[in-house]
Amino acid sequence: MSGLTLVDVCSGAGGLALGLEQAGFEPRLLLDDDEAAVTTLQTNRPQWNVLHTDLLDFDPAEHPVSHDVDLLSAGLPRVKSSATVGRADSQAEERLLEAAIYLVHAIRPRAVIIENVPGLAHSDEYQQFRDFARAELAHLGYEFSWLVLNAVDFGVPQNRRLGVLVAVERQRARAFQPPAPTVQEPMTVGVALEASMASRGWKDAARWTAQADRPAPTLVGGSRNRGGADLGPTGAKNTWATMGVDAHTVGDVIPGPDFDWNPELGRDGMVKITVEQAALLQGFPEAWEITGRKTARYRQVGQATPPPVGRALGRSLLAALNGGE
Template structure:
């Protein structure tokens, strides 16, 4: 398989880079401003060149190895695009999407792949933002397309939509096709019941039958919030229906003395098992050997903010095929 080079911005815990690696992309550099995320990348891929840097201060020409890479990729922070109904104004100088587009025009990669919330790709509230992207890329000689992709259609056991921008030079872009859905994903119970029973909990097989859907969208939360949990009330109610207490993250799976208590009221989460960070990582599509640095809350937020590796691999395969000249 042909190998390509990439520059990863806002790399986080490496979900996107891990998927792209599987698709044939070797990063010449990965940058992120979070020390825990950088430590995670160092721990799992010590050969990668990981830099703790602010994207807004990154200058491509100061790092010649990133110039003319095959792909510039990044999962940009959700703010200010997290709510289509209430778009937040960000000064142009502090807008990471604009910074990413301007960096791409400086680096001149053959392809660009940026990921964010679905609203950025389709909501009328962000038409002006998409217009900026279109004008800048067109002036730089790139063609582009937006698409909303749901991770559950690409082997991730979670309902998780992503707004994705792909851009390439015209000769390559004419060969690009979006990845086709891979079929139904496994349920939470099918994926996690063995780990739920790994400390001797006898109710794991019964729990598997309750957790018989794919997971709702996993929310990483903001650094300004408190500890780790599985999202807002609506999400926690869905988790309760699946036999999971979404009010927090466990240090370990249930032991042999744990007794699951279920109630008719789906809002009553007491007596339900909580997920561990490692289990949430599995629901995001990370391989079990991928480790995360930091305390429990820091590790959970890295997982919750990640781009699922299987979806990144599916996109990377199509980008690599276009760059290789394959149809």
């Protein structure tokens, strides 16, 4: 253990916190406003101090354990898109982004990670937030980087681009280097799920594995206010179809020995990805249990920061925090 501590907000299913723990950070406090996500965190890490509350309602003065920590991390819900601009979901996300920066004022961590959609780092729709964050963080004595990372570069079997703000106290900032890719070749959906697909004796598991020969498209969790569980927009569904997967829904069970896989017949002949398999495609360990009803479970998975990305970011920050002057 490094002896370095973190507070993680909007923790969801725990992907970012888990990756940072794997890198050597000790989670001191986590919080989320979703009951199913809180249960997920408590189920998998009973020793973690998990608070069921909205970030907008969190008062660090009432939780002294959040003070004097090395890292504040926030994997904020990925709900912003051209279709949601101006809607309640988009406005809520903007408030959460600002709240995360204001929390830096209150607890003064040595470093900050905020993760969201890739546009966070460069798109015009986030320019106001970037200007706000720049002014606030520079005033507090941080230097920062805007990164766009792809989870597939860190061993996650999914093309998932993430926008990340990393801020480090000025005296330590020079030691920070963005994480370098940890794999040379991307992991495919087939390789990631082969053992799972074969676990109930499905006779076509090996044949399906050979066809699922690419990383997954970005998994989308969606909003708790809209829709059911599916694997993403039309383009993503079409990509899944080339792998013989029906992406219009999320499966309840892994195929058994009698399932006849014949994608030429359309959706009825395709296999469905379960929530547990979606978690594997996000880089969660197999033993990580996602709790709640199916749609709530899939939403937690789809909105999560892949743990291997959190681990890579954590290792880069460890080097800066331990090596900075």
